[in-house]
Amino acid sequence: xxxxxxxxxxxxxxxxxxxERQGYPPTVREVAAxxxxxxxxxxxxxAALRRKGYLHREPGLSRGLSLTPRSxxxxxxxxxxxxxxAGQPLLASENVEETLPLPRSWVRGEEVFLLKVTGESMAxxxxxxxxxxxxxxxxxxxxxxxxALIDDEAxxxxxxxxxxxLVLKGxxxxxxxLRFSPAEAADVQILGKVVGVYRxxxxxxx
Amino acid sequence: xxxxxxxxxxxxxxxxxxxERQGYPPTVREVAAxxxxxxxxxxxxxAALRRKGYLHREPGLSRGLSLTPRSxxxxxxxxxxxxxxAGQPLLASENVEETLPLPRSWVRGEEVFLLKVTGESMAxxxxxxxxxxxxxxxxxxxxxxxxALIDDEAxxxxxxxxxxxLVLKGxxxxxxxLRFSPAEAADVQILGKVVGVYRxxxxxxx
DNA sequence: TTGACAAGTATTCTTTTGTATAGTAATCAT
DNA sequence: ATGATTACTATACAAAAGAATACTTGTCAA
Numbered sequence: 225x226x227x228x229x230x231x232x233x234x235x236x237x238x239x240x241x242x243x244e245r246q247g248y249p250p251t252v253r254e255v256a257a258x259x260x261x262x263x264x265x266x267x268x269x270x271a272a273l274r275r276k277g278y279l280h281r282e283p284g285l286s287r288g289l290s291l292t293p294r295s296x297x298x299x300x301x302x303x304x305x306x307x308x309x310a311g312q313p314l315l316a317s318e319n320v321e322e323t324l325p326l327p328r329s330w331v332r333g334e335e336v337f338l339l340k341v342t343g344e345s346m347a348x349x350x351x352x353x354x355x356x357x358x359x360x361x362x363x364x365x366x367x368x369x370x371x372a373l374i375d376d377e378a379x380x381x382x383x384x385x386x387x388x389x390l391v392l393k394g395x396x397x398x399x400x401x402l403r404f405s406p407a408e409a410a411d412v413q414i415l416g417k418v419v420g421v422y423r424x425x426x427x428x429x430x
Numbered sequence: 431x432x433x434x435x436x437x438x439x440x441x442x443x444x445x446x447x448x449x450e451r452q453g454y455p456p457t458v459r460e461v462a463a464x465x466x467x468x469x470x471x472x473x474x475x476x477a478a479l480r481r482k483g484y485l486h487r488e489p490g491l492s493r494g495l496s497l498t499p500r501s502x503x504x505x506x507x508x509x510x511x512x513x514x515x516a517g518q519p520l521l522a523s524e525n526v527e528e529t530l531p532l533p534r535s536w537v538r539g540e541e542v543f544l545l546k547v548t549g550e551s552m553a554x555x556x557x558x559x560x561x562x563x564x565x566x567x568x569x570x571x572x573x574x575x576x577x578a579l580i581d582d583e584a585x586x587x588x589x590x591x592x593x594x595x596l597v598l599k600g601x602x603x604x605x606x607x608l609r610f611s612p613a614e615a616a617d618v619q620i621l622g623k624v625v626g627v628y629r630x631x632x633x634x635x636x
Numbered sequence: 637t638t639g640a641c642a643a644g645t646a647t648t649c650t651t652t653t654g655t656a657t658a659g660t661a662a663t664c665a666t
Numbered sequence: 667a668t669g670a671t672t673a674c675t676a677t678a679c680a681a682a683a684g685a686a687t688a689c690t691t692g693t694c695a696a
Contacts, residue, residue: 287493332632
């Protein structure tokens with residue numbers, strides 16, 4: 225992003241504060257009035273801010289400007305799934321226990337959910353009580369961690385699709401890999417890819 | 431807050447989604463167009479939503495409506511610290527690169543910050559590029575992971591205070607523990623305790 | 637010294653937009 | 667059965683707001 229002049233900086237600050245306080249963006253005339261200048265001059269400032277990438281304007285629309293999302297502010301409500309009821313839509317309200325507001329930059333993808341980890345099979349990368357962020361997708365690359373639905377139970381495993389069938393392997397050597405023949409593999413449904421882990425370290429024997 | 435009718439609920443959902451996507455609220459006419467109804471009818475809906483407390487309208491102003499924040503205070507802006515400049519207050523703006531909105535339930539404590547991990551010394555629990563959440567406190571229990579400031583550099587280590595001095599030990603066996611005599615220990619400052627880890631698993635060789 | 641950019645004034649024009657009037661029809665509780 | 671609320675149509679109007687034209691002044695870099 226290009227650098228702003230002092231004047232442009234104060235105009236941007238005004239727009240940001242206005243949005244924050246009013247819940248809607250200012251009009252060209254409100255910007256002008258705030259600085260005691262003519263509407264035309266305010267248009268120039270907004271055009272400069274747009275040109276430099278700090279906001280977006282919808283031509284012709286009143287208050288049709290939106291700030292380009294800076295780091296703070298934008299949160300996405302991500303559903304936390306408990307027991308996954310197979311058969312029905314994954315993100316149906318029956319599955320959703322609660323939602324957590326997470327920064328948009330952490331949420332990679334359209335359909336995303338959080339899952340509370342129960343087993344030890346992915347230790348030490350993923351431990352019980354961790355929250356994993358899962359992006360819904362029907363297939364994952366070889367060796368990536370996925371949420372698989374086997375017999376109505378969601379499990380975290382690394383996925384290896386091979387000629388001989390499907391292998392689901394945990395990182396924990398205490399767990400033996402699950403092998404499925406091509407015929408059996410139909411019973412295994414990949415729900416999505418694990419794209420993030422959050423671990424609360426407090427109140428945990430470390 | 432009073433209950434909404436089905437129709438009012440869908441209108442509110444539209445307004446919320448519009449604000450989310452556009453960055454500015456819709457006009458009365460845009461609401462009307464979205465439902466194929468006349469502007470007057472949209473006015474009625476917005477009036478109902480206002481009356482029931484779901485939004486605020488500024489009479490006469492185009493796009494002069496703002497949603498009443500539904501879950502107020504659900505998120506806390508947590509500062510992300512880059513290089514830590516010793517000597518000055520920890521959360522001074524010089525240190526803060528950006529802030530991230532995190533759910534309040536994750537933020538345990540008053541003074542909390544996030545730190546991007548650089549070294550491998552805490553592997554495999556904490557890896558480079560992880561974000562750790564640190565609660566500011568001058569002392570930690572034996573064996574807990576802390577952020578220590580040694581020679582103006584922030585490092586993550588498990589802390590063992592012993593009669594013979596202070597020991598800072600990483601989980602990674604490739605790193606030799608740092609030992610400080612009681613005299614030397616004065617140069618080591620505990621900034622806080624690591625209370626959480628967030629790891630983005632995407633775009634990372636797993 | 638010339639052109640690009642910033643930061644303005646003054647005025648005008650045209651859309652966009654909120655709101656009003658005057659109705660209709662259905663539901664629901666008193 | 668009556669008023670209150672919901673949910674609309676159709677048309678109209680005045681204010682709000684964006685954008686345009688035509689300028690001026692100052693700074694800065696090539």
